[in-house]
Amino acid sequence: MPRHLKSPVPAAQVSAARADVAERVHAILDDIRRRGDDAVREYSEKFDKWSPESFRLSADEVRRIVSQVPGTVLDDIRFVQQQVRTFAQAQRDSLADVEIETLPGVRLGHRHVPVAAAGAYVPGGRYPLTASAHMTIVTAKVAGVPRVAACTPPIRGEIPAATVAAMHLAGADEIYLLGGVQAVAALAVGTETIGRVPMLAGPGNAYVAEAKRQLFGEVGIDLFAGPTEILVIADENADPFVVAVDLLSQAEHGPDSPAVLVTTSERLGREVERHIERLLPGMPTKDFAEPAWRDHGEIVVADTLDEAFRIADSYASEHVEVLTENPRQALEKMRDYGALFLGEGTCVSYGDKVIGTNHVLPTRGAARYTGGLWVGKYLKTVTYQEVTDTASSALLGEVCGRAARVELFEGHARSGDVRAAKYGKGTLPWNEEGAA
Structure with a gap:
């Protein structure tokens, strides 16, 4: 029997504050949906004391910030990103598209299609988690995501230069100095100046994690994080x-x-x-x-x-x-x-x-x-079907008609009937006015 030499505090004591976090996050999300950029700016001023003319860094600003980062730091970032890229590429290479012929002229397949855009949240606060840029952005780019919008908060009013460098070197298409709930909300619902994304990834504090939880369904997320x-x-x-x-x-x-x-x-x-x-x-x-x-x-x-x-x-x-x-x-x-x-x-x-x-x-x-999180999280596995053999289509139509009527789906059955009759040289069990 296992025995504890040291035990944690009771679980009920740990979870007492979660309801308050959820309520506050819900209010912020609703406000950003209604007021867009104005609300985002207000929350950035309130929580981070940060209200630049534009939250998005221009290409010139990115170059200037990266030029201030020590060479050894940049070399280390490149080294680590290459490790992440190598493993992510091996994962991507393991995912093959599929096409098989199940009956004469009946081809079924699937393809792995990257999402159109992804939002990458790179935490800051007390610790600038530079490594999260590698994990979220590099992996998305290996998956083939064409647009990656990345957010990171300022740290005590300062630009986290190493984090910006990591985001840039990882391949971010847009870099925003913006943090917290306001950042993930802006990415998920879109504002006047920040285009929405269909997927969010990256760790964060309890408020960011709760925002992602509440936004899930409206957008995809990597994980429910704690x-x-x-x-x-x-x-x-x-x-x-x-x-x-x-x-x-x-x-x-x-x-x-x-x-x-x-x-x-x-x-x-x-x-x-x-x-x-x-x-x-x-x-x-x-x-x-x-x-x-x-x-x-x-x-x-x-x-x-x-x-x-x-x-x-x-x-x-x-x-x-x-x-x-x-x-x-x-x-x-x-x-x-x-x-x-x-x-x-x-x-x-x-x-x-x-x-x-x-x-x-x-x-x-x-x-x-x-x-x-892995390269597959940024991919949608989507299927396709094609029937080019008329005899196979007639056979499928007959079975479809019978199977659909078992479930009382007459409309489905008739789609099968049409093909069974047309390609099998038979007759419809109902007339063009819909009567049996």
Whole structure:
């Protein structure tokens, strides 16, 4: 039986503020629908103290901003984007169009067609998440999306130059210095100066995530996102210091970020907890990491590694790091996770920043039914049908007539009847006035 060395605060305590967020977001969305640019500008002034003549950066402004970014930073951006591009291209190449002939002259097929436009939200706020530009924009461009409109907020009234550079180098067609609910709302519903998009992608704070949730259906979205999560599976061979560092690496995302250790070794669990207690006071980001670990940190001891895998699946965590003697066992044993990080040589931070897989991943248990953002999210798999053989059309018409009448769909049946009669040289079971 699993046992907890450390438990989180009760779930009811965590979710108390969500209703207020939903209500405030709903009001902002309604206002932007009604008043367009005027409302967007008011909210940008209110929340970000930002009201430029135009939220969209011109090509000259982009060039000037990028020229201010240190060369090493630009080189690193290019390196990481190439990793993302390489993996996304491999994903795209795995998706083949299909056409088969099921009967003589009956061809059925599907094609993967990119959406006409996508909105990419790149968070700012306290941390400029430059890497989100790679994940959302590069992936969309590899999918073939012709127009990518990207938004990022100013940071304390300043332009986040490295983020703008990342958006530009990733291939964004439009770059807006605009953040929060007002940014995703403007992209989704359109304003006088911002063209609407059929799909939104990218992480954000609770308000951005709620805005995407409320807009879903009107536009497509990548994922319903919540706080960043990490779960580490460790056996007695794991290095407790490495485990502690990796847990805290994700706890710094925010005070509500769960960090969970599932281990087969009580000794290791207690050592990890001691390391965390020593590391936290000196962390520059302890104001986020400390409450995250205090309120959402867990240490669970399992009797066997198989039980540890089952426990991990029950969390369906966004990131699962496997620090065991044979980490690739997780590929066979587990099914519910956003992304796996196998062995001490990798870590969740690689996935977040540099390795090339997408870091926009399912949270709050959504990994039970979906994976993360990938090139396929920007593609619509659409079908087509063609019948060129008259005998096959006559056969399908006969069956269609019978099948439709079982369901009392006389109009459907008659579409089949027409072809059965025309191509099969038969007669209609009803006259041109519609009577049987």
